Amino acid sequence: MAMDKSIFDDPERAEREEKFKRPTYMYQFRTGMQNAKRKPVSLAKFRVLAAGEPTAKGIAELMGGNPALKFPEKEHDYEILTDSASVEIVLNGSDAIEDKFMQWGPNGLPIHECDGRLSLMPDDRGEPCGCTGTLKERKAKSRSGKGPGPNVIVSFRLAGLGYELGMGRWIATAWQFAETVHGVKDDLDDVDGEALCRLEIVQEEFTDENGELIKYKKPVLTVLGSYQDAIAEDR
Structure with a gap:
């Protein structure tokens, strides 16, 4: 690095x-969860916690999965185990x-x-x-x-039809992502206005010094370009 x-x-x-002011988050992206033994497990596809059934259904329509009321006492009361390992999101500059x-x-x-x-x-x-x-x-x-x-907080909207679902966030705690975050911010600074990005869970593997094959998952955030330009091209 x-x-x-x-x-x-x-x-x-x-x-x-x-200068950074946090918005109200309608949903939270997660790349892991606890198993039945309360041990952390990395996921191959995104898990989303959403505030209210309408938001949860909107996310499920975009990313697959079935909304379930899991945490009725909390603000983000619905859980969606999505079918998506990759999603396009919109970030408003590096301050996001x-x-x-x-x-x-x-x-x-x-x-x-x-x-x-x-x-x-x-x-x-x-x-x-x-x-x-x-x-x-x-x-x-x-x-x-x-x-x-x-503890990297990424504030974003879902691209396309998901834009109207409000703001969401993803909190990254992986050192691998933290080591790349300034490069992502530089790319965001090069975009005029909102940026279209891709957030994905990538499967990686390598052979360690003992000859053992190690597999793991890591989150990757890539800046694709201007969101307004992407919308204009779609039209």
């Missing part, structure tokens, strides 16, 4: 953080991606939140966050529970 494009090295990050690092306490509340250099916590916002070390060292601290991990 080229460190000059690292998520840890963005002198304008704090200013963009101040809020990239930061978070560490959670045993009570489920954040004990550390930063942009890689400066704290975003209310008590010491703007002060040095204390995160040090190479990217490899930070990964190791995060995975051992001794440091924060990526």
Whole structure:
């Protein structure tokens, strides 16, 4: 990874953080869930949590799956296990991606939140966050529970007929995605107005040093171009 494009090295990050205002989210995309033993499982196709039956049905029409009322006590009460590993979405510039690092306490509340250099916590916002070390060292601290991990919030609309369903979000916690996010932001800055993007779950595999075949899934976000140009071409 080229460190000059690292998520840890963005002198304008704090200013963009101040400007970023989160919308009301009508749905949330997930790339994983818990199994019957409450263990995390990576999915090959998107799982969506939606606020209300109309939104859930609209998403199912676009991406397949059957809406189910799973969490009646929560805002996003419907769950759709979609048939889609890839979906076209619309992002309104690079500010639609809020990239930061978070560490959670045993009570489920954040004990550390930063942009890689400066704290975003209310008590010491703007002060040095204390995160040090190479990217490899930070990964190791995060995975051992001794440091924060990526928490990248992508705010978007579904393209085409899904645009009217309102704003949705996807929270990425994978280091692989966090390492590429600045490249995605650069591509978004090159687009005039809203950008048409593709969000997908990609299957990858490699052979490790012991000769064992390792398979895994990773999320990929690709900027395709101007959304308005795409609409004009369709017409």
